Each structure stands twice: as C-alpha cells, then as structure tokens.
Amino acid sequence: MEGGAGMARQTGTEPAAGGQLEQHRERAEEEWRLWQGGQVRSSLHLVSAVAQWVLLLACLIYLGVHFLRPSKSQSDKVLWTHIRYSGRSTRGAAVNLSAESGPIRIRNGSVLVPCDGLYLVSLRSSIYLEEKEGDWLRLTLQGTTSVLWEQTVPSNESTVNHTTVLYLFEQDSITLWTSSNATLGDLSLSLVLVADSKS
Structure with missing residues (x-):
C-alpha cells in the first residue's frame, strides 16, 4: 500500500x-x-x-x-556714386562734379540716373560766401525737369549737411547750382539706389 x-x-x-x-x-x-x-x-x-x-x-x-x-542679382542692383569737390562755384553755372567712386556715371558735371527708383541722397559741404554777393546763398539740387532739393544758406551758417530719399527717373540728369559765387569746401555728394521700380 x-x-x-x-x-x-x-x-x-x-x-x-x-x-x-x-x-x-x-x-x-x-x-x-x-x-x-x-x-x-x-x-x-x-x-x-x-x-x-x-x-x-x-x-x-x-x-x-x-x-x-551675396546674391549676384542683389549685388548687381546696388548702384551708387560718391562725389567729392572743392573749389569755386559760379552763379548761373552748374558745379562741375566728377565721380570719385561708384558705378553711377557722371557726364559733363551731371549725375546720370541709371534707372527709376528710390535713392538715398546725401549732401555735405562747407560754404564760404563772397562778401560782395550778399548775406545768403541758395543751394539747389536740380533734376532734368524739376528742383529736387533747395536750401538757403545764410552767411553765418557755412556748413550744409542734408540727407533725404528721392524718387529719381532713368536718364534724369542731376546737377548742383548756387545762386551766388562762393567757395565750396570738402563738398561730398552721395547717391545710393535703395530700391528700383522692378523690385
């Protein structure tokens, strides 16, 4: 069991x-x-x-x-000129500008606008009036058909420093005029294309 x-x-x-x-x-x-x-x-x-x-x-x-x-198409659009001038200006005659640097061309003392667009314009100069010419001077930046910018310079204010943005047209011709005989010292004029009409 x-x-x-x-x-x-x-x-x-x-x-x-x-x-x-x-x-x-x-x-x-x-x-x-x-x-x-x-x-x-x-x-x-x-x-x-x-x-x-x-x-x-x-x-x-x-x-x-x-x-x-840098993009080639963007760098191609950067158009500018820098002008320096020292010398006398004559009433009734455009200042004989010549480019110091930049691709924008100068012809016969005038800046040739290469294309329609917005431009940054800067103008700086010391101005010495001749006593016999009075106590003021009118400085004019002239386009082909219209005045772009104008400033009256009193005898006690010998320095002009102006920056603005202008819409300029292709083939426009930019000149600088004075209403009286004067001496322009260290004049600096710069144009830079900010935006063209195609962009």
Whole structure:
C-alpha cells in the first residue's frame, strides 16, 4: 500500500513539475519576444533620430551658405556714386562734379540716373560766401525737369549737411547750382539706389 501511495505522489508531482517547466518556457519565450520587439523599436527610434539630425544639419548648412554668399542679382542692383569737390562755384553755372567712386556715371558735371527708383541722397559741404554777393546763398539740387532739393544758406551758417530719399527717373540728369559765387569746401555728394521700380 505504501508503495502504491508513493507512486501516486510521484506521478502527481511529475505533471506539476512538467507544467512549471512549460510555464517557465513560455515566460522565457514571451520575454525573448518582448526583448526583440524592444530592440527593433529602439533601432527604429535611433535611425529616425539620426535621419532627423542629418536633415537638420543639411538645412542649417544650406541656410548658412545661402545667407553668407551675396546674391549676384542683389549685388548687381546696388548702384551708387560718391562725389567729392572743392573749389569755386559760379552763379548761373552748374558745379562741375566728377565721380570719385561708384558705378553711377557722371557726364559733363551731371549725375546720370541709371534707372527709376528710390535713392538715398546725401549732401555735405562747407560754404564760404563772397562778401560782395550778399548775406545768403541758395543751394539747389536740380533734376532734368524739376528742383529736387533747395536750401538757403545764410552767411553765418557755412556748413550744409542734408540727407533725404528721392524718387529719381532713368536718364534724369542731376546737377548742383548756387545762386551766388562762393567757395565750396570738402563738398561730398552721395547717391545710393535703395530700391528700383522692378523690385
């Protein structure tokens, strides 16, 4: 009897041990599948992150090159001239200007406007009136058909410093006139195209 009971206990424990082994095996397989899935997800996240960083770096390089390199079309539009003059001006005659630098041309003492657009115009000079000419002088910046700017200079004010923005037309001719004989010292006249009519 005892032998039979012992065998019964032994056979009862064998299925229980087999079930535990089966559970351990299933749990191990499940953990292996989860680990593999996590590895795949981690790899995909890593590849995605690397691709995003590469794309961001490429965009930054493109933007850096685009903004640091001056555009040829923009640099072609920058038209300007700088004129310096020292000497006498004669009433009834335009001041004989000549360009010191810049691509805008000067012809016969006149500035030739290359295209329609807004121009920044700056004029600075020391003016010395001759006593016999009176106590004031009118300084005029003249376009082909109209007066662009005019200032009266009293004898006690010998310095003119004026900056303005003017809309000028292509082939317009800009000249500088004085209403009296005077000496112009360190005259500086600058024209810079700010925006042309096509932009």
